[in-house]
Amino acid sequence: MSGVETVAGTDISISASIPATFTAAGYxxxxxxxxxxxxxxxxxxGRKYNEVTHTPIKRRGTQKFKGSFNEGNKxxxxxxxxxxxxxEILKIALDSDEDFSFKVTYQGGAIDYFQAKVMSFEKAAAGxxxxxxxxVELSLTTSKAGVGIIEVPAP
Structure with missing residues (x-):
């Protein structure tokens, strides 16, 4: 077996509660x-780092470093x-300034936990x-300790 899987059966859940600790056990x-x-x-x-560059005039070459990171939007x-x-909870979260907890459970049993703010809930009536x-736009956040997405491998 190759270890890859489809997204069929993936479950995305929301909670208005915040974990006591930003760990798998807390969630x-x-x-x-x-x-x-x-x-x-x-x-x-997923986490994305900003690129920081430094180009000394004597050497002309650009050095690249990882700067701050952002957990991104979903x-x-x-x-x-x-x-x-x-x-219903998404709509409540839309009108709140607070973070809400999210859990993504994949087909194989792996789980991602994260905090996010619900930034939009836009209806579409196409035809x-x-x-x-x-x-729905989620803006993933990071705790004061720098904890963002918690990945729990499949059992």
Whole structure:
């Protein structure tokens, strides 16, 4: 077996609770996760470093260093379901300045946990042969200690 997997069966959940510690155990202790239903595209997320350059005039060559990092943004595409508990929490989070907890559980059992602010929830009514949908923008945050995405390998 190659170790690769499809994203079929991936679950993205939200919680209004913040873990006591920004560790796998802290996130696992949260009990009020709500699956966000009807997601058609889970987007991408991951740490990205800014490039810092230094070009001494004598040597002319540019030296490159890693500077600050950002956990980035994650864009979700979903069909709107007003009865979905996860989508209800997304809408609450949209009107809040607070971070919310997110859990992405992949097909093989690996999990990513992170904090994010919900920055947008934009409805789309494209045409007669389309589903009423929304684009949701998450802005992933980092704790004061520099902890961002927590990756838990599959069991």
């Amino acid at each position: 696992t202790a949260l009990v009020d996760w709500a699956e966000i239903g009807e997601i058609t595209d889970g987007g991408s997320h 864009t979700l595409q979903l069909a709107i379901d007003d009865a979905d508990p996860g989508q 007669v042969d389309s589903i009423l949908s929304a684009t």
